[in-house]
Amino acid sequence: MSEQARGADSRTLARWLPLAGWLEHYDRQSFGRDLLAAVIVSVMLVPQALAYALLAGLPAQVGLYASMLPLVLYALFGTSSTLAVGPVAIISLMTASAIAGMTGVDGAALSTPEMLGAALLLALVSGALLVTMGLLRLGALVNFISHPVISGFMTASGILIIASQLGPLSGLSLKGGNLIEMGQSLLALPTGIGIHLPTLTIGLGCWAGLILARRHLKNGVMALGLSETTAGMCCKTTPIIAVIASSLLAWGLNLGDQNAEHSMALVGAVPAGLPVISLPSFVSHDWSGLLMSALLISVVGFVESLALAQTLAARRRQRIDPDKELIALGLSNMGAGVSGGMPVSGGLSRSVVNFDAGAATPLAGAFTALGILLASLLLTDWLAWLPRTTLAAIIIVATTSLIDIAAIKRTFRYSRGDGTALTITLIVTLLHGVESGIMAGVVISLGLYLKRTSQPHSALVGRVSGTEHFRNVERHAVETDPELAILRIDESLYFANARYLEDTVLALTADRPSLRHLVLACQAVNLIDASALESLEVINERMTAAGVKLHLSEVKGPVMDRLKCSDLPENLGGEIYLSTFDAWQALSIHGSHCGQACARDGVSQTAALNG
């Protein structure tokens, strides 16, 4: 096989298996970088995996299982060299909410086999949806979730996650998927059952330690002579220190003994060994509810994951293929669904650490999976002693970065509509849960966009003296003509604003009895649909009846192509001009008054150029 043929062959393979693209250049240096990154990410991932499983209302080991096969699958199919896939906070919160809906059991209660089955089915279906979207090349669909909606959703999710962890942190038993339910469960607590001081003490201790480490450890380590990047990575591994210290404390004081005075909730027995590969056995009674939950989980997971992967890739001038990412993330989730896991996505903090640690290829992810595998074979006896309050503290610290209150003000300052979408998403998420929140956000942002386009801005324009440029008569000092009105329409013309256009034009002509020519300047009209075409015909008829000639100018190629399939150009009272300046020259008293012949030239020129 020639060199060229082999190159072409591996490129074809790489289209479906990105692995094929980079594996042939894999060398010892890349191996070393990947291995180092994997060790650091594994140390971060163990406590996070346990914590997010508990956040989803599932047994702790589910988090570990979700950090093995999915990572290997992403390494094979993913296009990002640094994205660290696994359990993440928001997806775990959404999983908890979806499981509560599917099983009728609230996420904060002790997990049942039914809930575990529901989580597996959810991961499998989410994954299948993502793969399907990828095969259908529907990656662009996620664009319909706007940035303000994502921002509002993240902030609200952060607040909900923190609120949900206040229970485990303090020993209180709180339940619910939104602030209202949590408040109700707080009020419904039997008198006498209050905050458990030993639990709260350890939890707050861990929290304070993690916060202090985040703020000051980096400078301290840098003072020891390490580089800033290395120091930063050291700080990211402090949660494992909290885990080890509090587990030792729980073991030393025998805090797990139910009869002891200071007994508290520990992670408890984690079965050692590997997950069993099998299909989920849970049978849903509400498939449409399951599908909706799975769709929202997959879309939110993908949006987050893709944004993260693209940001990191841009720093290294690499490219991310959204459709391939859909397939990779989908297969990861399907993998989680058949190997005892839970829905997964790309994790922010772990991916950044992976990037900083120099991960060279997706193999770093596969090595991380190996690390988690070792942990679940060797460390389970120790993890059983881990107090739940420590995990709550870790989640709270990790989640604080999701909350961005300043974004509300910033967005409102730029645009009231975007600010409204953000705020409504935020409020609905807080008061009615994550699924309602994201749906409300999508609906409200689409609604606001449609409302805006249904009442288009339009402006009477005049000529900027000495140029061929035309601007709004109310904003600029421009030349005008009482017999000629040039109306610039600042929107595509489609069914939602067709009638609005009729009203605008008729009001304009009613106000100007001296009018003889009306030019619709169409440089901002990117579409004229069948409804708008009918409206233009109506306008043309009424203008003709009123003795006013209707002209068009600057009709774009694709729009003109369509108009030629209709009777409008033929029936039009006036002409179609290539540019507004041509119309001005032909029709205005300031123009050159070359008259009808010149206007006809304009039309034939347009026809020739567009043809």
Added chain:
Amino acid sequence: MSEQARGADSRTLARWLPLAGWLEHYDRQSFGRDLLAAVIVSVMLVPQALAYALLAGLPAQVGLYASMLPLVLYALFGTSSTLAVGPVAIISLMTASAIAGMTGVDGAALSTPEMLGAALLLALVSGALLVTMGLLRLGALVNFISHPVISGFMTASGILIIASQLGPLSGLSLKGGNLIEMGQSLLALPTGIGIHLPTLTIGLGCWAGLILARRHLKNGVMALGLSETTAGMCCKTTPIIAVIASSLLAWGLNLGDQNAEHSMALVGAVPAGLPVISLPSFVSHDWSGLLMSALLISVVGFVESLALAQTLAARRRQRIDPDKELIALGLSNMGAGVSGGMPVSGGLSRSVVNFDAGAATPLAGAFTALGILLASLLLTDWLAWLPRTTLAAIIIVATTSLIDIAAIKRTFRYSRGDGTALTITLIVTLLHGVESGIMAGVVISLGLYLKRTSQPHSALVGRVSGTEHFRNVERHAVETDPELAILRIDESLYFANARYLEDTVLALTADRPSLRHLVLACQAVNLIDASALESLEVINERMTAAGVKLHLSEVKGPVMDRLKCSDLPENLGGEIYLSTFDAWQALSIHGSHCGQACARDGVSQTAALNG
């Protein structure tokens, strides 16, 4: 009270009660015209009212009741002088479908008191929704039903109505709200129960008579020396002749006798007298289903009614106020709901006859109500003998005009998207009923619009030699510059296409290593939302990193106002030019090369003009 004060006073009153606007000028001539129109419309309305009540699966007299109070209310509150309100075909079909959903009883069965109660509640709720929309000034909402969707819906409804009348016409018992259900009910008929020949004979006889009258009677009457308009109105009253003739036949041959050989379905006992004013007693078990049905009925009724009123008003150079029409039609429906009626709307054929007969004011409608009142006091004994097959023939002839198959081809020729929306609406309505059809149409047309705007057209433009005009390099012979790319973006920038813009721009710069300046020509950008702003910031960063300066030109006033609230103008690698020609002059090798100073001028000019 001075003349002026009285004028101002009556104008204020007229804002809420259009009646006050025309009543003071009412004279004997208007009275005569209104009375004549009312007589003709009443003669048309009696058989139609009976027929549409049966079409809705309700007792015949419901149609008469729906033609009294609602007409009086419209006369008081409506703004159209010629719209004839009452039972109409499509609304009756939708009512049948909604009643079947609310009661579980199929519309074609014998009507029960429960069904009547459901119809009353439906009219009341539809009316209340319309009034609410009117008070909230939501008249523009109906614009979201595009013309192709209305066209497809009307054609499909026409086919469904005709199909539903084939049963009564032939004596077969067919049920169902769509073609599939009707086909199933045809196949499920017990063997031996077939077409009833005497019924079919009378039905086809009426049908043939009506068709012939429609085709030839007008010329015949005109030959007698009557004017074309009068002849046209005569033809519209032929249904009453069919009614009288077939009733006499049924009475003469005693066709209603169950024991007689040729017995057939007659309208039967119609209670003489006036409807009782009372609130509907039906209690719905499915309020969200009822609300959805009522919403669709009110929206479809309003869209049809408004389009009709506006068309007729335009011929007399009168104006229709959509929000007042909402209130008037809403009150009419509420009136129907409390007076034993059914949902009503503006009827096409009757309104046209009303217009042609010279109706001068809405009082014509009130006089029509009086005519129907007289009919229901005096004619009920005679109407009992009317064969149902006659009414089926009348409906079929009246409905044929709704079907417009040519529109499908015409719409497809103009635009594939619009054609698709029309076809899907048509097919879903035929196969799944009227409510699903109209909803599918709205969703599909919004979806197609969003899909289109999410993948915006953009074009590299160059200068049309000797002008300040810039056009697509692929369509026109224009000047270009290898160091300067001017990209015209043909769409507002918002969340759904923000990422698409990033991809387009990055692909463009990747292909052109010699590029030093990129100008985004924004004359077609009517909105930059918060998501798109972030994308522009990302693009600006990447361009700067790649050594390319990003410029903007022709940013419109409202868009510029917003951008000034962001950091983009400050962080932009390049400048913001008033016109694309300014950018060309400053940046192109063909330009005047006045350089940086000139570019700065452009910005300050923009700032000054927009400020």
